[in-house]
Amino acid sequence: MRVALVSMFTPHHEETGATMRMRRTAELLTERGHDVVVLCAKWWDGEVVEFEQNGVTYHRVTDSPASGRFASRVPFVLREVGPDVIQVTSYPPSHVTAAKTAARFLRVPVVADWWARDERGGSRSYRRAAKSPHAVLAPSEMVRTEVRELGASVDSTHVVPEPINMDIVREAAVETRADVVYARDLDEHANVESFLLALAELRDKDWDAVVVGDGPERADAEQTARDLRIDDRVEFLGELSANEAVPILKGAHVFAQTATVEPFATNLLWALACGCVSIVEYQAHSAAHELVEGRARGSLVTSPQELADEIVAARGFDHQTVDDEFATYDYTHVIDQYESVYEAEIDDYGFF
CATH class of the missing domain: 3.40.50.2000 (Glycogen Phosphorylase B;)
Structure with missing residues (x-):
């Protein structure tokens, strides 16, 4: 053709x-x-x-x-x-x-x-x-x-x-680098602040987090982490290829999606395929909720406080590294x- x-x-x-x-x-x-x-x-x-x-x-x-x-x-x-x-x-x-x-x-x-x-x-x-x-x-x-x-x-x-490429998901090693992951281009729609505010609510809990992605809002996000006094537990990794990011997702337990604009949440999809318990902050101009609605290992929230609560609740799920339900993607x-x-x-x- x-x-x-x-x-x-x-x-x-x-x-x-x-x-x-x-x-x-x-x-x-x-x-x-x-x-x-x-x-x-x-x-x-x-x-x-x-x-x-x-x-x-x-x-x-x-x-x-x-x-x-x-x-x-x-x-x-x-x-x-x-x-x-x-x-x-x-x-x-x-x-x-x-x-x-x-x-x-x-x-x-x-x-x-x-x-x-x-x-x-x-x-x-x-x-x-x-x-x-x-x-x-x-x-x-x-x-x-x-x-x-x-x-x-x-x-x-x-x-x-x-x-997504499920062969990468199935074949990648597991890198135990963080418990919680955020991944997206750090532009004006990234809304990393909601993610960081949720983590700040959990200062007394045992966790490590990474932010994957780069963009014009990265410096402000790093400053927010410092202002919230959680910068020693949040690592900003910059832009990573799928081959670099998937091992980190397979090693993590929770993925948080907070962006305000998302025609399709590709990074969330990768995380779900890697078995992450995925928490989506509902936004009027984001389609991310479509990927987690009705799924046991996914939930919707409307505030950083609810996001923090769901991160804690995610401990009730076993750790997974591959979810073949997403092979249709x-x-x-x-x-x-x-x-x-x-x-x-x-x-x-x-x-x-």
């Missing part, structure tokens, strides 16, 4: 949840034997139109990110590429409608991969983008609901979560879901 992924931005321009998901999808599809081309703004040096990386062909639409020019150019480039299916990221939203224009002439379906609404996109454009594609993929039920509220139909929307199963949507939309398009 020849798949065109339309995304003006790539991780080489900006590392966001949307761009990282796009690249991950492109590389997984390539590993499955599909012919994948990413239509994007040029990020490589030189005058060549195409650049290959990790088996994925990146094709220049514009020399630099420019939303209007990209939208006007992408239909012509799609005709050159001749895909069997078009997948387009939801930001900028004007690119979804541009891809749909090209698809009419190419007689192929358009699938939008919707990560989250970017503040740089206008409301009217997002409403048009939600209604334009033949199918919309969302990482969580929360995001799916948001797309439906913008006008997408129930039948056209599908949840396709972020994947393995990348092999997730890429199956992409393929199923593509095949169904191609069949439906050909029928009508």
Whole structure:
């Protein structure tokens, strides 16, 4: 299958949840034997139109990110590429409608991969983008609901979560480094303070904690730990790869999720797969609760005090290092879901 992924931005321009998901999808599809081309703004040096990386062909639409020019150019480039299916990221939203224009002439379906609404996109454009594609993929039920509220139909929307690699989980060693773990990019939505306040409530308990991740809020988080006088028991490890983080998760007993914005809580998923008792602080703009609702080794809280109480209660669970219930999130199963949507939309398009 020849798949065109339309995304003006790539991780080489900006590392966001949307761009990282796009690249991950492109590389997984390539590993499955599909012919994948990413239509994007040029990020490589030189005058060549195409650049290959990790088996994925990146094709220049514009020399630099420019939303209007990209939208006007992408239909012509799609005709050159001749895909069997078009997948387009939801930001900028004007690119979804541009891809749909090209698809009419190419007689192929358009699938939008919707990560989250970017503040740089206008409301009217997002409403048009939600209604334009033949199918919309969302990482969580929360995001799916948001797309439906913008006008997408129930039948056209599908949840396709972020994947993990269960082979890494099963094969990794156990590193006994901390009892409690927090892991996420430390940006303005990280809300590490709630995690640290909960730990401060447990000064008289025996625990060690680590914070995995880096970002602009790291210095403030470290200062908060000092102000709370728990900095001798909380280690900030910075950004770690999955191969580095998984042994720590397998050695830990509790994982805490407190971020205020999370279209899909990937780090929480890794922790659950590693057997951690996982505690989620409910947030209106986070889908993290979807991963723990109804699970014995997961709970929801609404305050640092409740989080502290649940950390203590987690001692009632046996320590685990692998939970095969989360094997359904393995990348092999997730890429199956992409393929199923593509095949169904191609069949439906050909029928009508």
